[in-house]
Amino acid sequence: MNYAPQILNYLRSSEGIREIYIAPKSVPVEKKEDKFVKIMDVIFTPDDVRDTLIALKSYAYYSGSSLGREGTFSFGLQGIGRFRVSYLTQRGSYLICIVKTPYEIPKLENLLTNVKALQPIEDLVNLRSSGIVVVTGQTPVAVSTFVYSYLQHVAQNYYRIIYIIEKPISFLLRHERSIVVQVEAGVDVETFEEALRNAFLIDPDIVYIGYREFISEKDAKNVLRLVDTDTVVFIHAPYLEKDHFLKEFPYLKKHIKYYVVVEKDKDGMLEVKL
Template identity: 30%
Template sequence: MHTSNLSSAVVPDRLLAWLNQAIELGASDLHLVSGYPPVLRLHGELIELPEHPLFGDEIQELLSPLCPDDAFARLFHQKNVDFSFDLAGAEHLTRFRVNAFHAGGQLGACLRLVPWAIPDFSWAGFPPELAGRLTSLRDGLVIVTGPTGSGKSTTLAMLVQALNAQGGYRIITVEEPIEYHFPRVPGSVVTQREVGVDVLTFADGLKFGLRQDPNVILVGEIRDRDTAQMALSAAETGHLVFTTLHTRDAKGAITRYADLFPQDVQRDIRSQLALSLRA
């Protein structure tokens, strides 16, 4: 997924007004769905903006200035595409992660707001004791779980940034997309790789990342068996691996992880998790 830096002059006026409204209200998402007016996700509720219903052609006109040419071509070939853009405001940049899709033969999109700066633990209400325990680990697997929009990526970013700030770490990330950029800190080296841009798959990112002398590896998400196996192997060989799973709670994480493998090896995977899983 590509990330573009855009000035407000590039963004169509109507879309710019909706994006600014989303930023000002603190919305998490802007939905552009054919047959509906623009809709904001605000504090968990869906709020329709006082606009007329949109249709596919209008949505295409709104998105086309934002979408990289190759991604726009894939949208009509593959019917779905992810991309992101950074919108330059008066005081700071705001990043939007976009999923554009087809439904009922019409184009639609969800634009998620991603904070530019990595929050600190106190801002996020993250328990200091737990943060200290997790950032004192030196190896093993840490899995952050929760439904979409629950803050998994932000939690990972806070943990990895805390390690980055300590110095002395070689950090490799494999993400889709890259949401937060880790600042350069004396004594640490961070390489961020984006699936679809810098590497073909999460598993490939892990495979080649292990050859780059990492202490800490961030894997944006475990989606398939190859990635799950590589992450587990990395954790077993002395690396600290952070990742996420789409499960509602921690209890379901082990079952979800094991279910990525054939039934005849799931017992072995559970045994490996018992030795490597730290949190």
């Protein structure tokens, strides 16, 4: 049975970042801090999980023809929020993680506890300098929400070309003073590598490379080329330790201007540390 309507209706009830897990032979739960909260009194069968996943994927801009063994997709529902859905196969059945973020990108002042901490990055953008800003944190969705909030601030206040590469797209960023180009790997182009190469076709001022489990050597060298063309590159890295990132790509060291760690407090606000 498809339980997507009930789950989306539950997520409609509050704002902020929410995280839902759906597994076979279990009730669906919401992860809150260090505990799980039951959201329905129904124990899902493997067929229930699959049918719900198919229904959720139908909302995506590019739904594709089959689920495959694992994947991610995103979609937005006005008045409810934006959703990033990830799934994998375990013992022949699907397990689903649904992360809800606000439909509209939050303003920096409503999202961060310490907006003034961003002044060094603001100076980097304002002065049209080049360099790499590595952004990381324990919660990928919190990191992407922060980056989009900052890029929205840039789009509203500066005349820049902003080039975004993600899989899937987290938010839709509007053109304002800036021109925004958003490319989804696997939809608009085949791979992240191709999307990164295409950046050189439009000479962007700012590039955002969304979350990836692995950054390849080719990608790192393309980032270096972008920096050499006076571009500020934001990288959402999986590494929580600065030394780990530098060990992987030592030749990027002198180009990394800031290493930003994003943390979420108990009230759902974000704090950044440079």
